[in-house]
Amino acid sequence: MKNTAMNLCGALVVSSFMALGSTVLTSAATAQDGPPKWTVGGLTLVNESPLGAEGTSFNAFPYISYRGDRFYLQGLEAGYRLLPPPENQDDLHLSLNVIVAARTLAGSSRDKITADAGIKAGLHGSFGSVTATVLQDITDTHNGQEVSLGYNYSFRSDKLVITPGISVKWQSRKLANHMWGVTARQREKMIEDGKDAILPVYQLSDDVINYSAELMALYRIDDRWSVIGFANSTYLDSKVRENPGITKKYDLTIGLGVGYSF
Template sequence: MRFNPGTSWALLPVAAILAALPAHGDDDDGAGGPPRWSVGAIGLYYDTPFAAEDNEFQAVPYVAYRGDRFFIDATALGYHLIKPDEEAGLSFGLDVIAAARMLPGESRNKVTADMGLRASIGGGMGRLDLVALQDVTDTHNGTELSASYEYDFQITDKFTLSPSVGVTWQSRKLANHMWGITQKQQDRMIEKDKPVLPLYALSGSVVNYQGGLTTVYSLSDSWTLIGFAQGAYLDKDIRDHPGIDKNYELTLGFGLAYNF
Protein backbone atom coordinates (compact mmCIF):
# COMPACT_ATOMS: atom_id res chain seq x y z
CA MET A 1 0.00 0.00 0.00
CA ARG A 2 1.59 3.28 -1.10
CA PHE A 3 -0.38 6.19 0.16
CA ASN A 4 1.75 9.30 0.43
CA PRO A 5 4.03 7.31 2.71
CA GLY A 6 6.45 10.17 3.23
CA THR A 7 4.01 12.05 5.42
CA SER A 8 2.38 11.33 8.74
CA TRP A 9 -1.04 12.55 7.67
CA ALA A 10 -1.02 10.38 4.62
CA LEU A 11 -3.61 7.93 5.73
CA LEU A 12 -6.91 7.17 4.13
CA PRO A 13 -9.03 10.33 4.54
CA VAL A 14 -11.29 8.64 7.05
CA ALA A 15 -11.94 11.78 9.09
CA ALA A 16 -13.54 13.47 6.09
CA ILE A 17 -15.40 10.29 5.18
CA LEU A 18 -16.90 9.77 8.62
CA ALA A 19 -17.74 13.45 9.01
CA ALA A 20 -19.79 13.31 5.81
CA LEU A 21 -21.80 10.23 6.74
CA PRO A 22 -25.53 10.71 7.23
CA ALA A 23 -26.79 10.73 10.80
CA HIS A 24 -28.99 7.94 12.10
CA GLY A 25 -32.04 8.64 14.15
CA ASP A 26 -32.21 7.68 17.80
CA ASP A 27 -31.78 3.97 18.32
CA ASP A 28 -33.12 1.76 21.09
CA ASP A 29 -30.67 2.98 23.71
CA GLY A 30 -31.28 6.62 22.85
CA ALA A 31 -27.90 7.14 21.22
CA GLY A 32 -27.98 8.99 17.93
CA GLY A 33 -25.24 10.15 15.61
CA PRO A 34 -23.53 8.87 12.50
CA PRO A 35 -22.57 5.25 11.80
CA ARG A 36 -19.65 3.97 13.86
CA TRP A 37 -18.14 1.56 11.31
CA SER A 38 -17.06 2.08 7.72
CA VAL A 39 -15.69 -0.82 5.64
CA GLY A 40 -14.89 -0.98 1.96
CA ALA A 41 -12.30 -1.14 -0.77
CA ILE A 42 -10.24 1.58 -2.40
CA GLY A 43 -8.18 1.57 -5.59
CA LEU A 44 -4.90 3.46 -5.12
CA TYR A 45 -2.61 4.89 -7.78
CA TYR A 46 0.84 5.96 -6.56
CA ASP A 47 3.09 8.15 -8.73
CA THR A 48 6.57 7.32 -7.42
CA PRO A 49 9.37 9.91 -7.46
CA PHE A 50 12.00 7.18 -7.99
CA ALA A 51 13.10 7.01 -11.64
CA ALA A 52 13.84 3.26 -11.63
CA GLU A 53 10.43 2.29 -10.28
CA ASP A 54 7.08 1.93 -11.99
CA ASN A 55 4.01 3.75 -10.80
CA GLU A 56 1.73 1.47 -8.81
CA PHE A 57 -1.96 0.66 -8.82
CA GLN A 58 -3.59 -1.69 -6.36
CA ALA A 59 -6.90 -2.26 -4.63
CA VAL A 60 -6.84 -2.39 -0.84
CA PRO A 61 -9.48 -2.99 1.83
CA TYR A 62 -9.92 -0.63 4.75
CA VAL A 63 -11.78 -0.48 8.02
CA ALA A 64 -12.65 2.61 10.04
CA TYR A 65 -14.34 2.88 13.42
CA ARG A 66 -15.44 5.86 15.49
CA GLY A 67 -16.31 5.12 19.09
CA ASP A 68 -16.92 7.38 22.04
CA ARG A 69 -13.19 7.47 22.82
CA PHE A 70 -11.44 4.81 20.73
CA PHE A 71 -11.15 5.12 16.96
CA ILE A 72 -9.56 3.37 13.97
CA ASP A 73 -8.58 5.30 10.85
CA ALA A 74 -7.41 2.70 8.33
CA THR A 75 -3.68 2.31 9.17
CA ALA A 76 -3.92 4.25 12.44
CA LEU A 77 -5.72 3.95 15.74
CA GLY A 78 -6.12 6.26 18.68
CA TYR A 79 -7.86 7.39 21.83
CA HIS A 80 -9.53 10.74 22.53
CA LEU A 81 -7.97 12.26 25.64
CA ILE A 82 -10.09 15.36 25.04
CA LYS A 83 -13.10 14.97 22.75
CA PRO A 84 -13.97 18.01 20.66
CA ASP A 85 -17.43 19.42 21.23
CA GLU A 86 -18.98 19.17 17.78
CA GLU A 87 -21.82 21.47 18.82
CA ALA A 88 -19.50 24.31 19.88
CA GLY A 89 -18.52 27.13 17.56
CA LEU A 90 -14.84 26.45 18.29
CA SER A 91 -13.67 23.15 19.76
CA PHE A 92 -10.38 21.60 20.89
CA GLY A 93 -9.41 17.94 20.78
CA LEU A 94 -6.39 15.94 21.92
CA ASP A 95 -5.69 12.35 20.86
CA VAL A 96 -3.10 9.69 21.52
CA ILE A 97 -2.42 8.03 18.16
CA ALA A 98 -0.44 5.10 16.77
CA ALA A 99 0.13 4.79 13.04
CA ALA A 100 1.85 2.46 10.62
CA ARG A 101 4.52 4.00 8.38
CA MET A 102 5.36 2.59 4.95
CA LEU A 103 8.40 3.45 2.87
CA PRO A 104 7.88 5.26 -0.45
CA GLY A 105 8.31 3.24 -3.62
CA GLU A 106 8.23 -0.48 -4.33
CA SER A 107 11.89 -1.42 -3.84
CA ARG A 108 11.96 -1.36 -0.03
CA ASN A 109 9.30 -3.22 1.92
CA LYS A 110 9.51 -2.05 5.50
CA VAL A 111 6.68 -1.19 7.87
CA THR A 112 7.33 0.57 11.18
CA ALA A 113 5.06 2.16 13.76
CA ASP A 114 4.89 5.63 15.28
CA MET A 115 3.14 6.89 18.39
CA GLY A 116 2.39 10.42 19.48
CA LEU A 117 -0.16 13.15 20.05
CA ARG A 118 -2.56 15.01 17.78
CA ALA A 119 -4.12 18.30 18.81
CA SER A 120 -6.99 19.70 16.76
CA ILE A 121 -8.85 22.99 16.70
CA GLY A 122 -12.04 23.07 14.68
CA GLY A 123 -14.94 25.35 13.96
CA GLY A 124 -16.77 27.16 11.21
CA MET A 125 -13.49 28.12 9.55
CA GLY A 126 -12.24 24.54 9.20
CA ARG A 127 -9.93 22.31 11.22
CA LEU A 128 -6.27 22.69 12.16
CA ASP A 129 -4.34 19.57 13.21
CA LEU A 130 -0.94 19.56 14.94
CA VAL A 131 0.76 16.15 15.16
CA ALA A 132 3.94 14.91 16.86
CA LEU A 133 5.07 11.34 16.16
CA GLN A 134 8.01 9.23 17.33
CA ASP A 135 9.21 5.84 16.06
CA VAL A 136 8.44 3.15 18.66
CA THR A 137 9.95 0.14 16.87
CA ASP A 138 13.59 1.14 17.51
CA THR A 139 14.14 0.95 13.74
CA HIS A 140 15.25 4.53 13.11
CA ASN A 141 14.18 6.46 16.24
CA GLY A 142 13.11 9.39 14.09
CA THR A 143 10.65 12.16 14.87
CA GLU A 144 8.00 13.91 12.79
CA LEU A 145 6.11 17.15 13.43
CA SER A 146 3.30 18.25 11.14
CA ALA A 147 0.57 20.83 10.78
CA SER A 148 -2.40 20.58 8.42
CA TYR A 149 -5.53 22.57 7.68
CA GLU A 150 -8.74 21.22 6.14
CA TYR A 151 -12.07 22.80 5.27
CA ASP A 152 -15.25 20.90 4.41
CA PHE A 153 -17.47 22.37 1.71
CA GLN A 154 -20.98 20.90 1.93
CA ILE A 155 -21.89 21.23 -1.75
CA THR A 156 -25.21 19.39 -1.36
CA ASP A 157 -26.81 17.19 1.29
CA LYS A 158 -25.04 14.24 -0.33
CA PHE A 159 -21.77 15.71 -1.63
CA THR A 160 -18.84 17.04 0.44
CA LEU A 161 -15.60 18.52 -0.92
CA SER A 162 -12.63 18.83 1.48
CA PRO A 163 -9.39 20.54 0.36
CA SER A 164 -6.39 20.45 2.70
CA VAL A 165 -2.85 21.83 2.96
CA GLY A 166 -0.03 20.89 5.29
CA VAL A 167 3.65 21.01 6.16
CA THR A 168 5.75 18.23 7.69
CA TRP A 169 9.17 18.33 9.38
CA GLN A 170 11.11 15.07 9.59
CA SER A 171 14.27 14.62 11.65
CA ARG A 172 17.49 13.47 9.99
CA LYS A 173 16.99 9.92 11.28
CA LEU A 174 13.47 9.70 9.88
CA ALA A 175 14.44 11.40 6.61
CA ASN A 176 17.19 8.84 6.04
CA HIS A 177 14.82 6.00 6.89
CA MET A 178 12.28 7.30 4.38
CA TRP A 179 14.51 8.50 1.57
CA GLY A 180 18.06 7.28 2.14
CA ILE A 181 19.42 4.09 0.56
CA THR A 182 21.95 1.97 2.46
CA GLN A 183 24.32 -0.65 1.10
CA LYS A 184 22.32 -3.36 2.86
CA GLN A 185 19.11 -2.18 1.19
CA GLN A 186 20.78 -2.03 -2.20
CA ASP A 187 22.14 -5.57 -1.80
CA ARG A 188 18.63 -6.76 -0.93
CA MET A 189 17.20 -5.08 -4.04
CA ILE A 190 19.72 -6.94 -6.20
CA GLU A 191 19.03 -10.22 -4.42
CA LYS A 192 15.25 -9.89 -4.87
CA ASP A 193 15.52 -8.63 -8.46
CA LYS A 194 13.86 -5.31 -7.66
CA PRO A 195 14.68 -1.91 -9.17
CA VAL A 196 18.10 -0.93 -7.80
CA LEU A 197 18.20 2.54 -6.25
CA PRO A 198 21.52 4.39 -5.84
CA LEU A 199 23.13 4.83 -2.42
CA TYR A 200 22.19 8.06 -0.70
CA ALA A 201 22.32 9.60 2.78
CA LEU A 202 20.69 12.83 3.90
CA SER A 203 22.78 15.16 6.05
CA GLY A 204 19.94 16.84 7.93
CA SER A 205 16.23 17.15 8.57
CA VAL A 206 13.72 17.84 5.78
CA VAL A 207 10.49 19.78 5.31
CA ASN A 208 7.81 18.62 2.86
CA TYR A 209 4.67 20.52 1.81
CA GLN A 210 1.39 18.74 1.15
CA GLY A 211 -1.91 19.40 -0.53
CA GLY A 212 -4.98 17.24 -0.94
CA LEU A 213 -8.59 17.04 -2.02
CA THR A 214 -11.17 14.56 -0.74
CA THR A 215 -14.66 14.08 -2.16
CA VAL A 216 -17.41 12.09 -0.47
CA TYR A 217 -20.77 11.32 -2.06
CA SER A 218 -23.51 9.57 -0.08
CA LEU A 219 -25.40 7.13 -2.26
CA SER A 220 -27.65 6.23 0.68
CA ASP A 221 -27.56 6.03 4.47
CA SER A 222 -25.28 3.00 4.14
CA TRP A 223 -23.22 3.43 0.96
CA THR A 224 -20.65 6.14 0.22
CA LEU A 225 -18.42 6.87 -2.77
CA ILE A 226 -14.95 8.22 -1.96
CA GLY A 227 -12.44 10.00 -4.18
CA PHE A 228 -9.23 11.75 -3.25
CA ALA A 229 -5.91 13.13 -4.45
CA GLN A 230 -2.97 13.81 -2.13
CA GLY A 231 0.48 15.04 -3.04
CA ALA A 232 3.68 16.27 -1.42
CA TYR A 233 6.33 18.69 -2.67
CA LEU A 234 9.63 17.17 -1.56
CA ASP A 235 12.45 18.93 0.29
CA LYS A 236 15.52 19.92 -1.75
CA ASP A 237 17.71 17.36 0.06
CA ILE A 238 15.27 14.65 -1.04
CA ARG A 239 15.16 15.98 -4.60
CA ASP A 240 18.99 15.85 -4.69
CA HIS A 241 18.74 12.06 -4.40
CA PRO A 242 20.34 10.69 -7.61
CA GLY A 243 17.57 8.10 -7.88
CA ILE A 244 14.73 10.64 -7.78
CA ASP A 245 13.63 12.42 -10.95
CA LYS A 246 10.48 14.17 -9.64
CA ASN A 247 10.06 16.89 -7.06
CA TYR A 248 6.80 15.42 -5.76
CA GLU A 249 4.93 12.24 -4.90
CA LEU A 250 1.24 11.80 -5.68
CA THR A 251 -1.52 9.39 -4.71
CA LEU A 252 -4.98 9.14 -6.29
CA GLY A 253 -7.76 6.98 -4.95
CA PHE A 254 -11.36 6.00 -5.56
CA GLY A 255 -13.47 3.64 -3.50
CA LEU A 256 -16.76 2.49 -2.08
CA ALA A 257 -17.65 2.24 1.61
CA TYR A 258 -20.43 0.56 3.55
CA ASN A 259 -21.34 2.36 6.77
CA PHE A 260 -23.14 0.87 9.75
Protein backbone atom coordinates in the same frame (compact mmCIF):
# COMPACT_ATOMS: atom_id res chain seq x y z
CA MET B 1 5.68 -15.84 -0.72
CA LYS B 2 6.77 -13.68 2.25
CA ASN B 3 8.74 -11.29 0.04
CA THR B 4 5.82 -11.06 -2.37
CA ALA B 5 3.45 -10.14 0.44
CA MET B 6 5.82 -7.50 1.77
CA ASN B 7 6.33 -6.02 -1.71
CA LEU B 8 2.56 -5.77 -2.16
CA CYS B 9 2.06 -4.17 1.23
CA GLY B 10 4.74 -1.57 0.56
CA ALA B 11 3.29 -0.76 -2.83
CA LEU B 12 -0.28 -0.51 -1.59
CA VAL B 13 0.09 1.76 1.41
CA VAL B 14 2.48 4.42 0.16
CA SER B 15 3.64 7.00 2.69
CA SER B 16 2.26 9.99 0.82
CA PHE B 17 -1.22 8.50 1.15
CA MET B 18 -1.16 7.83 4.90
CA ALA B 19 -2.58 11.12 6.14
CA LEU B 20 -5.36 11.19 3.55
CA GLY B 21 -6.11 7.51 3.40
CA SER B 22 -6.50 7.13 7.16
CA THR B 23 -9.46 9.52 7.24
CA VAL B 24 -11.09 9.59 3.81
CA LEU B 25 -13.45 6.63 4.21
CA THR B 26 -14.06 7.44 7.87
CA SER B 27 -15.65 10.68 6.71
CA ALA B 28 -18.58 8.56 5.59
CA ALA B 29 -19.22 7.62 9.22
CA THR B 30 -18.24 10.81 11.05
CA ALA B 31 -20.29 13.04 8.77
CA GLN B 32 -23.31 12.16 10.87
CA ASP B 33 -23.94 12.14 14.64
CA GLY B 34 -24.20 8.87 16.57
CA PRO B 35 -24.20 5.47 14.84
CA PRO B 36 -22.94 4.04 12.52
CA LYS B 37 -19.54 3.39 14.12
CA TRP B 38 -17.95 1.03 11.58
CA THR B 39 -16.96 1.71 7.99
CA VAL B 40 -15.66 -0.97 5.63
CA GLY B 41 -14.79 -0.60 2.00
CA GLY B 42 -12.11 -0.67 -0.63
CA LEU B 43 -9.59 1.75 -2.12
CA THR B 44 -8.01 1.84 -5.56
CA LEU B 45 -4.77 3.82 -5.82
CA VAL B 46 -2.58 5.19 -8.56
CA ASN B 47 0.83 6.27 -7.25
CA GLU B 48 3.44 8.21 -9.17
CA SER B 49 6.60 7.31 -7.26
CA PRO B 50 9.34 9.94 -6.90
CA LEU B 51 11.81 7.11 -7.45
CA GLY B 52 12.35 7.28 -11.20
CA ALA B 53 13.12 3.58 -11.62
CA GLU B 54 9.71 2.62 -10.19
CA GLY B 55 7.31 4.68 -12.32
CA THR B 56 3.54 4.41 -11.79
CA SER B 57 1.79 1.71 -9.77
CA PHE B 58 -1.88 0.67 -9.67
CA ASN B 59 -3.17 -1.12 -6.57
CA ALA B 60 -6.32 -1.88 -4.58
CA PHE B 61 -6.85 -2.95 -0.98
CA PRO B 62 -9.57 -3.18 1.70
CA TYR B 63 -10.21 -0.56 4.37
CA ILE B 64 -11.78 -0.64 7.83
CA SER B 65 -12.43 2.01 10.46
CA TYR B 66 -14.10 2.22 13.85
CA ARG B 67 -15.41 5.33 15.65
CA GLY B 68 -16.07 4.92 19.37
CA ASP B 69 -16.80 7.48 22.07
CA ARG B 70 -13.07 7.85 22.74
CA PHE B 71 -11.20 5.11 20.87
CA TYR B 72 -10.99 5.13 17.07
CA LEU B 73 -9.32 3.17 14.28
CA GLN B 74 -8.75 4.86 10.93
CA GLY B 75 -6.86 2.77 8.44
CA LEU B 76 -3.22 2.85 9.57
CA GLU B 77 -3.93 5.01 12.63
CA ALA B 78 -5.42 4.15 16.03
CA GLY B 79 -6.06 6.75 18.69
CA TYR B 80 -7.70 7.71 21.95
CA ARG B 81 -9.50 11.05 22.31
CA LEU B 82 -8.50 12.84 25.50
CA LEU B 83 -11.21 15.47 24.93
CA PRO B 84 -14.85 14.52 24.19
CA PRO B 85 -16.19 15.60 20.78
CA PRO B 86 -18.84 18.37 20.74
CA GLU B 87 -22.46 17.71 19.88
CA ASN B 88 -22.19 20.11 16.92
CA GLN B 89 -19.04 19.67 14.86
CA ASP B 90 -19.29 23.27 13.58
CA ASP B 91 -18.91 24.66 17.11
CA LEU B 92 -15.45 25.97 17.94
CA HIS B 93 -13.67 23.19 19.80
CA LEU B 94 -10.31 21.59 20.54
CA SER B 95 -9.26 18.02 19.96
CA LEU B 96 -6.39 16.20 21.64
CA ASN B 97 -5.62 12.60 20.72
CA VAL B 98 -2.97 10.07 21.67
CA ILE B 99 -2.20 8.11 18.51
CA VAL B 100 -0.24 5.15 17.16
CA ALA B 101 0.26 5.02 13.39
CA ALA B 102 1.98 2.64 10.96
CA ARG B 103 4.53 4.17 8.60
CA THR B 104 5.53 2.78 5.22
CA LEU B 105 8.11 3.87 2.67
CA ALA B 106 7.44 5.59 -0.62
CA GLY B 107 7.54 3.21 -3.55
CA SER B 108 7.90 -0.58 -3.42
CA SER B 109 11.64 -1.19 -3.67
CA ARG B 110 12.44 -0.83 0.06
CA ASP B 111 10.19 -3.12 2.10
CA LYS B 112 9.72 -1.71 5.59
CA ILE B 113 6.84 -1.00 7.95
CA THR B 114 7.45 0.83 11.23
CA ALA B 115 5.19 2.47 13.80
CA ASP B 116 5.06 5.91 15.42
CA ALA B 117 3.34 7.15 18.55
CA GLY B 118 2.54 10.71 19.55
CA ILE B 119 0.03 13.48 20.08
CA LYS B 120 -2.38 15.06 17.60
CA ALA B 121 -3.99 18.38 18.57
CA GLY B 122 -6.52 20.38 16.58
CA LEU B 123 -8.67 23.48 16.54
CA HIS B 124 -11.94 23.03 14.67
CA GLY B 125 -14.89 25.22 13.77
CA SER B 126 -16.77 26.87 10.94
CA PHE B 127 -13.43 28.12 9.57
CA GLY B 128 -12.19 24.57 9.03
CA SER B 129 -9.61 22.55 10.95
CA VAL B 130 -6.03 23.26 11.98
CA THR B 131 -4.12 20.24 13.27
CA ALA B 132 -0.63 19.71 14.67
CA THR B 133 0.95 16.29 15.14
CA VAL B 134 4.14 15.18 16.87
CA LEU B 135 5.34 11.60 16.23
CA GLN B 136 8.22 9.46 17.49
CA ASP B 137 9.37 6.09 16.12
CA ILE B 138 8.55 3.34 18.65
CA THR B 139 10.07 0.37 16.81
CA ASP B 140 13.73 1.29 17.44
CA THR B 141 14.24 1.19 13.67
CA HIS B 142 15.40 4.76 13.07
CA ASN B 143 14.36 6.64 16.25
CA GLY B 144 13.37 9.68 14.21
CA GLN B 145 10.71 12.30 14.80
CA GLU B 146 8.13 14.16 12.71
CA VAL B 147 6.22 17.36 13.41
CA SER B 148 3.41 18.36 11.04
CA LEU B 149 0.96 21.25 10.76
CA GLY B 150 -2.09 21.12 8.48
CA TYR B 151 -5.24 22.97 7.51
CA ASN B 152 -8.38 21.82 5.69
CA TYR B 153 -11.83 23.20 4.99
CA SER B 154 -14.95 21.36 3.84
CA PHE B 155 -17.49 22.67 1.34
CA ARG B 156 -20.78 20.85 1.92
CA SER B 157 -24.00 20.34 0.03
CA ASP B 158 -26.80 17.85 0.60
CA LYS B 159 -24.84 14.77 -0.46
CA LEU B 160 -21.45 16.08 -1.53
CA VAL B 161 -18.49 17.14 0.62
CA ILE B 162 -15.35 18.59 -0.98
CA THR B 163 -12.34 19.09 1.31
CA PRO B 164 -9.09 20.68 0.14
CA GLY B 165 -6.15 20.76 2.53
CA ILE B 166 -2.51 21.75 2.89
CA SER B 167 0.19 20.65 5.30
CA VAL B 168 3.88 21.01 6.09
CA LYS B 169 5.97 18.25 7.69
CA TRP B 170 9.35 18.52 9.39
CA GLN B 171 11.25 15.23 9.54
CA SER B 172 14.40 14.71 11.59
CA ARG B 173 17.55 13.55 9.82
CA LYS B 174 17.10 10.00 11.14
CA LEU B 175 13.53 9.78 9.86
CA ALA B 176 14.42 11.51 6.57
CA ASN B 177 17.12 8.90 5.96
CA HIS B 178 14.66 6.12 6.71
CA MET B 179 12.03 7.61 4.41
CA TRP B 180 14.10 8.89 1.52
CA GLY B 181 17.58 7.39 1.81
CA VAL B 182 18.90 4.03 0.62
CA THR B 183 21.35 1.95 2.66
CA ALA B 184 23.93 -0.43 1.26
CA ARG B 185 22.00 -3.33 2.81
CA GLN B 186 18.76 -2.22 1.14
CA ARG B 187 20.50 -2.07 -2.22
CA GLU B 188 21.99 -5.55 -1.68
CA LYS B 189 18.54 -6.90 -0.83
CA MET B 190 17.05 -5.37 -4.00
CA ILE B 191 19.69 -7.24 -6.00
CA GLU B 192 19.15 -10.49 -4.05
CA ASP B 193 15.37 -10.29 -4.53
CA GLY B 194 15.69 -9.54 -8.25
CA LYS B 195 13.88 -6.21 -8.00
CA ASP B 196 13.26 -4.33 -11.24
CA ALA B 197 14.33 -1.08 -9.56
CA ILE B 198 17.87 -1.13 -8.10
CA LEU B 199 18.29 2.16 -6.25
CA PRO B 200 21.65 3.86 -5.58
CA VAL B 201 22.94 4.17 -2.02
CA TYR B 202 22.20 7.60 -0.55
CA GLN B 203 22.13 9.11 2.95
CA LEU B 204 20.80 12.54 3.93
CA SER B 205 22.90 14.75 6.17
CA ASP B 206 20.18 17.06 7.53
CA ASP B 207 16.52 17.41 8.53
CA VAL B 208 13.97 18.02 5.78
CA ILE B 209 10.69 19.90 5.32
CA ASN B 210 8.12 18.59 2.83
CA TYR B 211 4.89 20.34 1.73
CA SER B 212 1.66 18.60 0.80
CA ALA B 213 -1.64 19.50 -0.85
CA GLU B 214 -4.68 17.23 -0.92
CA LEU B 215 -8.23 17.14 -2.19
CA MET B 216 -11.05 14.82 -1.15
CA ALA B 217 -14.57 14.57 -2.57
CA LEU B 218 -17.13 12.46 -0.72
CA TYR B 219 -20.52 11.65 -2.23
CA ARG B 220 -23.11 10.01 0.03
CA ILE B 221 -25.27 7.66 -2.03
CA ASP B 222 -27.49 7.00 1.00
CA ASP B 223 -27.14 6.68 4.79
CA ARG B 224 -24.82 3.68 4.39
CA TRP B 225 -22.97 3.89 1.09
CA SER B 226 -20.45 6.54 0.06
CA VAL B 227 -18.08 7.05 -2.86
CA ILE B 228 -14.83 8.94 -2.40
CA GLY B 229 -12.34 10.44 -4.82
CA PHE B 230 -9.05 11.83 -3.55
CA ALA B 231 -5.61 13.13 -4.48
CA ASN B 232 -2.50 13.88 -2.46
CA SER B 233 0.76 15.41 -3.65
CA THR B 234 3.88 15.96 -1.54
CA TYR B 235 6.54 18.41 -2.76
CA LEU B 236 9.90 17.05 -1.63
CA ASP B 237 12.65 19.01 0.11
CA SER B 238 15.68 19.80 -2.07
CA LYS B 239 17.83 17.62 0.21
CA VAL B 240 15.53 14.67 -0.58
CA ARG B 241 15.76 15.39 -4.29
CA GLU B 242 19.56 15.24 -4.13
CA ASN B 243 19.14 11.46 -3.92
CA PRO B 244 20.13 10.34 -7.45
CA GLY B 245 17.39 7.69 -7.33
CA ILE B 246 14.69 10.35 -6.92
CA THR B 247 13.95 11.95 -10.27
CA LYS B 248 10.68 13.78 -9.47
CA LYS B 249 10.03 16.74 -7.19
CA TYR B 250 6.84 15.24 -5.84
CA ASP B 251 5.16 12.07 -4.56
CA LEU B 252 1.66 11.86 -6.07
CA THR B 253 -1.26 9.56 -5.23
CA ILE B 254 -4.78 9.67 -6.63
CA GLY B 255 -7.57 7.20 -6.08
CA LEU B 256 -11.15 6.15 -5.72
CA GLY B 257 -12.89 4.39 -2.84
CA VAL B 258 -16.24 3.07 -1.73
CA GLY B 259 -17.37 2.67 1.89
CA TYR B 260 -20.27 1.05 3.74
CA SER B 261 -21.10 2.35 7.24
CA PHE B 262 -23.00 0.47 9.92
